[in-house]
Amino acid sequence: MQNLIRFIIRFSFQIIFVILEVFALALLFRNNPLPNARLYQATQGMNSFFYNQTSQLTKFFNLTTENAALVTENARLRHELARMAPLEDRESFKTLANPAYSYDFIPARVINNTVNKQNNYITLDVGTLQGVRPDMGVVGPQGIVGMVRSVSPNFSTVIPVLNSKFRGSVKLAVQGYFGTLSWPGHSYREAIVSEIPSHVIVYEGDTLITSGLTSIFPEGEIAGFVTKVDRTPAGSFFELKVRLSQDFKKLTRVYVIRNFSKTEMLRLEEQTYD
Amino acid sequence: MIDWLNRYIFRFLLVIFFQVLVLNNVQFSGYINPYFYIWYILVLPFDTPGWILLGSAFLLGLGIDVFPQGLAGNGSSLGTHAASTVLIAYLRPTVLRWINPRDEYEQGTYPDSKNYGIIWFVTYALIMIGIHHFVLFFLEDLSLRDILRTLMRVILSGVFSLLLILMWEGIRFRVSR
Numbered sequence A: 001m002q003n004l005i006r007f008i009i010r011f012s013f014q015i016i017f018v019i020l021e022v023f024a025l026a027l028l029f030r031n032n033p034l035p036n037a038r039l040y041q042a043t044q045g046m047n048s049f050f051y052n053q054t055s056q057l058t059k060f061f062n063l064t065t066e067n068a069a070l071v072t073e074n075a076r077l078r079h080e081l082a083r084m085a086p087l088e089d090r091e092s093f094k095t096l097a098n099p100a101y102s103y104d105f106i107p108a109r110v111i112n113n114t115v116n117k118q119n120n121y122i123t124l125d126v127g128t129l130q131g132v133r134p135d136m137g138v139v140g141p142q143g144i145v146g147m148v149r150s151v152s153p154n155f156s157t158v159i160p161v162l163n164s165k166f167r168g169s170v171k172l173a174v175q176g177y178f179g180t181l182s183w184p185g186h187s188y189r190e191a192i193v194s195e196i197p198s199h200v201i202v203y204e205g206d207t208l209i210t211s212g213l214t215s216i217f218p219e220g221e222i223a224g225f226v227t228k229v230d231r232t233p234a235g236s237f238f239e240l241k242v243r244l245s246q247d248f249k250k251l252t253r254v255y256v257i258r259n260f261s262k263t264e265m266l267r268l269e270e271q272t273y274d
Numbered sequence B: 001m002i003d004w005l006n007r008y009i010f011r012f013l014l015v016i017f018f019q020v021l022v023l024n025n026v027q028f029s030g031y032i033n034p035y036f037y038i039w040y041i042l043v044l045p046f047d048t049p050g051w052i053l054l055g056s057a058f059l060l061g062l063g064i065d066v067f068p069q070g071l072a073g074n075g076s077s078l079g080t081h082a083a084s085t086v087l088i089a090y091l092r093p094t095v096l097r098w099i100n101p102r103d104e105y106e107q108g109t110y111p112d113s114k115n116y117g118i119i120w121f122v123t124y125a126l127i128m129i130g131i132h133h134f135v136l137f138f139l140e141d142l143s144l145r146d147i148l149r150t151l152m153r154v155i156l157s158g159v160f161s162l163l164l165i166l167m168w169e170g171i172r173f174r175v176s177r
Helices: A002-010 A012-029 A034-087 A091-096 A262-273 B002-025 B050-066 B080-098 B118-141 B147-176
Strands: A103-113 A122-124 A137-139 A144-151 A156-160 A168-172 A178-182 A190-197 A207-210 A222-230 A237-244 A253-259
Touching (some): A012 B080, A034 A253, A034 B002, A122 A144, A122 A253, A190 A222, B050 B080, B118 B147
Antiparallel strands (some): A103 A253, A122 A156, A137 A253, A144 A156, A168 A178, A168 A207, A178 A190, A190 A237, A207 A222, A222 A237
């Protein structure tokens, strides 16, 4: 017993080190997300406060660029509206505008955002009280942003395209072939689209839009533009390097997409797979 | 007492706020992320008890971990800063022994640029920053897939962290003189 105590005193520095280091690594490699969630909840109030204050302050410096982006977006929407107007009376359009199959856009402000990590995250100032739920899509004025991960009453966190865990279903706007959008982690402007069948002819500058297959994004949200076609010699698929249309460093205003038909759709699909 | 409070408490809060509110918002490029906060560990007094050294390093790392992305519960890398900071705190006495300028460190001095000179301090800071950043970026990436890119991040960020720490040491002693 005495020896043990002497041992502990003699090596207390090493013992404390091992305990703390193991604890830190356990946090990192944990299998059980619960302690983390607790810690997260405990600190989130404070974090949100800080981020809100910071973004209140920085908001003003971004007003000019933000305005410009909103004007551009407005112009695009007006243009689309004008194109739609003559269709409105037709019967086929009324079927298209079936309210059961429609999307709602919840406006949100970005209050925290990183672009230089391997796994970036975005925090938004909307939560369950505004109708945000996990797995909803998020788009910015210039293109797709990501999908909602966790939600609290007033805030939500988003896994953006700039996260190694992000996967999105996109397609070539002209050719119509589907692929998977992911981020290799080099630059915040570049992503890759894989699984494009190798017989498809793709040109640099071709547009990629969301496929509408996953019920997270409606079809046709712009994702990016092809910058390089990477044809690996063997294999039936190839990869595209893509310039993301959304500049994540300029992100201030986004929209969370609520899909009204999602629950019904998922339930039907579950039935089918069972 | 005031000095004690300053060295252990005020500086602790100062480096966390500076790191979280300023440096984490500075994004030079995808590679560069300066981490100034380890300056706190560098300049703790020589006779800091082991448990304070390790304990404050752990809390400091955890503080940085919890704040920056604000997404601890979200599969982000909670624990990376804590692990790397505790490691350099543990290695600090060893590193100090390696680069011992004379036979012993003098009583009543601190391991900073004023007491032992700029060259000694740069060596000391470089070793500590190197270990810290290396462990940090590898834990963050958690793969050896892009080892060159991770090394690049270690070197570039390390240079910026060192510059910040040296600038701060400069300001500190210019003002106090």
